Amino acid sequence: xxxxxxxxxxxxxxRLLIYLPGWAKWLSVVALLVLVCASVGSCLFFLTHQVHGxxxxxxxxxxxxxxxxxxxxxxxxxxxxxxxxxxxxxxxDEFLRKHLRDALARITVPSLGVTGFQVRDGGSKxxxxxxxxxxxxx
Amino acid sequence: MSLRVWVGLNVRRLxxxxxxxxxxxxxxxxxxEEIFRFSxxxxxxxxxxxxxxxxxxxxxxILSIWLTAPTDADLLTNPSEKLFWAQDIAMxxxxxxxxxxxxxxxxxxxxxxGPL
Numbered sequence: 001x002x003x004x005x006x007x008x009x010x011x012x013x014x015r016l017l018i019y020l021p022g023w024a025k026w027l028s029v030v031a032l033l034v035l036v037c038a039s040v041g042s043c044l045f046f047l048t049h050q051v052h053g054x055x056x057x058x059x060x061x062x063x064x065x066x067x068x069x070x071x072x073x074x075x076x077x078x079x080x081x082x083x084x085x086x087x088x089x090x091x092x093d094e095f096l097r098k099h100l101r102d103a104l105a106r107i108t109v110p111s112l113g114v115t116g117f118q119v120r121d122g123g124s125k126x127x128x129x130x131x132x133x134x135x136x137x138x
Numbered sequence: 139m140s141l142r143v144w145v146g147l148n149v150r151r152l153x154x155x156x157x158x159x160x161x162x163x164x165x166x167x168x169x170x171e172e173i174f175r176f177s178x179x180x181x182x183x184x185x186x187x188x189x190x191x192x193x194x195x196x197x198x199x200i201l202s203i204w205l206t207a208p209t210d211a212d213l214l215t216n217p218s219e220k221l222f223w224a225q226d227i228a229m230x231x232x233x234x235x236x237x238x239x240x241x242x243x244x245x246x247x248x249x250x251x252g253p254l
Contacts, residue, residue, distance in 0.1 A: 100145060106228060122250070130145060131139060132142065136140070
């Protein structure tokens with residue numbers, strides 16, 4: 001059965017992630033920043049120059065929306081939930097080289113009096129793997 | 139003592155490969171499979187599949203024990219999944235070492251483990 005069949009979307013389901021290259025993310029953030037600055041600047045200008053009418057309501061509405069959108073994209077794009085190929089490769093490396101390595105170091109062999117291992121990262125080998133060399137520390 | 143192990147992660151599929159030095163005896167693969175029946179059988183309960191294959195790598199006769207397991211699709215972004223699989227591989231490796239030592243298997247091969 002296909003993975004996507006038979007169940008709904010979980011909170012952390014990868015199908016809910018947005019896959020965008022880095023340049024597109026930064027472009028979105030910069031565009032929103034420009035919009036925030038322009039709308040807030042316009043608000044301040046209208047308020048300090050006693051300009052009344054529909055313009056100020058419109059500009060305040062734009063400022064509110066763009067600030068909310070900026071916060072949203074920052075949380076979405078730069079949180080650990082973010083995913084693009086570069087990020088996934090970096091997270092794979094982190095899983096193997098940090099989390100797995102730390103766990104392997106805690107292996108014990110009581111029959112030999114081994115209370116832990118020094119785990120050397122032997123480097124990448126083949127397409128997606130790493131070999132580790134475990135040596136007893138005592 | 140020392141041991142070398144190869145671990146790979148293809149987004150949502152894990153690979154773990156151990157090499158055991160081959161004794162040269164007939165039926166060695168079956169004997170090793172039986173020796174690890176309990177420790178690797180436990181790993182199968184979380185989804186690992188174990189494969190055994192005789193080979194000669196860099197002039198050294200070995201038995202490759204190749205394990206694969208499907209993981210959740212969000213392994214790379216979910217801390218609890220990361221912790222689970224990291225500790226699970228470590229526990230499996232610990233059981234592998236202890237079982238091999240009890241049965242006088244050579245687990246420190248000259249050649250580096252990896253896909254055959």
